[in-house]
Amino acid sequence: MTDTPKRKLVIVGGGTAGWITAAAFVRLLGRSLDITLVESEAIGTVGVGEATIPQIIRLNAILGLDEMEFVRETKGTFKLGIEFVDWGRKGTSYLHTFGDAGLSLAGAAFHHYWRRAAASGHTSDLWHYSLHRLAADHARFGKLDRVGNTAMTGLAYAYHFDAGLYAAYLRRYAEGQGVVRHEGIVQHVTRDGENGDITAITLDKGTRVEGDFFIDCTGFRAMLLGEELGVGYEDWSRWLPCDRALAVPSERLPTLVPYTRATAKQAGWQWRIPLQHRTGNGHVYSSGFISDQDAADTLLAGLDTKALGDPRPLRFTTGRREAFWAHNCAAIGLSSGFLEPLESTSIHLIQSHVNRLIQLFPAQGDGAAERAEYNRRCAAEFEQIRDFLILHYKQTARDDSAFWNYCRTMAVPDSLAHKQALFASSGRIGRDIDDLFREASWVQVMLGQGVTPQAHDPMADALSDAQLGEFLGNVRTLIERAVSGLPTHEDFIARHCAAG
Numbered sequence: 001m002t003d004t005p006k007r008k009l010v011i012v013g014g015g016t017a018g019w020i021t022a023a024a025f026v027r028l029l030g031r032s033l034d035i036t037l038v039e040s041e042a043i044g045t046v047g048v049g050e051a052t053i054p055q056i057i058r059l060n061a062i063l064g065l066d067e068m069e070f071v072r073e074t075k076g077t078f079k080l081g082i083e084f085v086d087w088g089r090k091g092t093s094y095l096h097t098f099g100d101a102g103l104s105l106a107g108a109a110f111h112h113y114w115r116r117a118a119a120s121g122h123t124s125d126l127w128h129y130s131l132h133r134l135a136a137d138h139a140r141f142g143k144l145d146r147v148g149n150t151a152m153t154g155l156a157y158a159y160h161f162d163a164g165l166y167a168a169y170l171r172r173y174a175e176g177q178g179v180v181r182h183e184g185i186v187q188h189v190t191r192d193g194e195n196g197d198i199t200a201i202t203l204d205k206g207t208r209v210e211g212d213f214f215i216d217c218t219g220f221r222a223m224l225l226g227e228e229l230g231v232g233y234e235d236w237s238r239w240l241p242c243d244r245a246l247a248v249p250s251e252r253l254p255t256l257v258p259y260t261r262a263t264a265k266q267a268g269w270q271w272r273i274p275l276q277h278r279t280g281n282g283h284v285y286s287s288g289f290i291s292d293q294d295a296a297d298t299l300l301a302g303l304d305t306k307a308l309g310d311p312r313p314l315r316f317t318t319g320r321r322e323a324f325w326a327h328n329c330a331a332i333g334l335s336s337g338f339l340e341p342l343e344s345t346s347i348h349l350i351q352s353h354v355n356r357l358i359q360l361f362p363a364q365g366d367g368a369a370e371r372a373e374y375n376r377r378c379a380a381e382f383e384q385i386r387d388f389l390i391l392h393y394k395q396t397a398r399d400d401s402a403f404w405n406y407c408r409t410m411a412v413p414d415s416l417a418h419k420q421a422l423f424a425s426s427g428r429i430g431r432d433i434d435d436l437f438r439e440a441s442w443v444q445v446m447l448g449q450g451v452t453p454q455a456h457d458p459m460a461d462a463l464s465d466a467q468l469g470e471f472l473g474n475v476r477t478l479i480e481r482a483v484s485g486l487p488t489h490e491d492f493i494a495r496h497c498a499a500g
Ligand code: FAD
Pocket: 012, 013, 014, 015, 016, 017, 018, 038, 039, 040, 041, 043, 044, 045, 046, 047, 048, 049, 050, 051, 052, 184, 185, 186, 187, 217, 218, 219, 220, 221, 223, 245, 247, 282, 314, 316, 332, 333, 334, 335, 341, 344, 345, 346, 347, 348, 350
């Protein structure tokens, strides 16, 4: 028996998207594919993208990475959620954590019990019962699967890391497993005269790279899928009006907190991402509502530590490609669309698209059925995340700027309007089964942005008033005990994964 000849996979682009794609493909399909990656140092990468969500742990497991080495090499920290400051109303804040508050009981989610107690005068907010909130407030972090010997789940987490070091780390991994890298600028794309498939690319120095399948990781430019194959772009900026960002690093925070912070501003919002060696900051804003100069001044005035350079500008249009895979080419990363970084979803989308493409990679033929399925699922995923992001802008009481007045009064997709109405009525969540965001995420953002459900689920009436008080008290005691047993985030890093 002889091995079937290897097919040629060509990845164009070596940013986060290109190297995640290369690493995952070589790990899972390396026996049947020859993989080449082309990138250009002269063009460079976006170089931002430093906060993640817990799904990245799955990617690391697939790649077989050692977690502590990965954090050390990328000068990373741990992330329990995102603190939203001034979003629902100025002067308020909430933490969208990666975990559940409290404990579901007798068929009803915990927030229904909390809502029942709140309706009869109980004043603590939902986060009073959140393990993640308490750990974040005390800057503590550790590996905790569950709270004591209860059914309460422990700490779910993700990472913050240096985007440049992350791409370099994955590059070493992918090249170590056999991916061949070419340095150069793609200047010409050759297509099959009959079926229109891409057959080769030619670089500026004349190198020709032939392939059976191409992955476009060229960033916002989408050189292959957009420019060459002519796949259009669906613009979502009427719902997500931010279209520019300024990014600037600053000195390390005096205390390494285990969460990202997103502070709403006059015409957008500002991120703060704590790393071991520096802090990542950026101001995402809508150019229709603020000048670039005012946006830069806002960013610098909002830093907690001294800036380490000048703000770097980035431009984008929120939306997605009309198709994610056409002919023999799929776009992954910024080339496939962009959802602004409010919930740190872009790197997840890269990972999810790579995973889906590997699962549907055509074994033979032109893969028309696989392509249709891939496009259907990627589109649905983009739309679900889009709705979750819009919720942060729409569900606000802010009326202190033209930007917030626009967001508060804009029409939103029916799919989101339905979710808002359902939650406002009875605290229930109408999420799709494959939605990236869990019920707990929707609940936290709805409540955090200021929606108070009119009623709770009647299943939460199973407890008497006295039992309800005892239940809430026990939850609080258990999480306090669990958090007091955790090391500080700083100590955890020093002990396990401090960068040199
Ligand atoms: P790029 O980084 O732009 O890479 C493109 C690659 O293509 C480069 O290697 C370039 O050299 C190559 N290339 C382009 N044209 C050619 C050519 N002609 N020939 C050869 N090579 C070529 N995501 C998160 O998950 N979390 C975050 O916190 C987050 N924050 C963000 C903040 C901002 C302001 C922005 C804009 C994005 C953020 N993202 C975030 C998204 C994240 O940065 C991207 O998803 C990620 O960096 C992937 O980018 P990319 O690899 O698709 O594109």
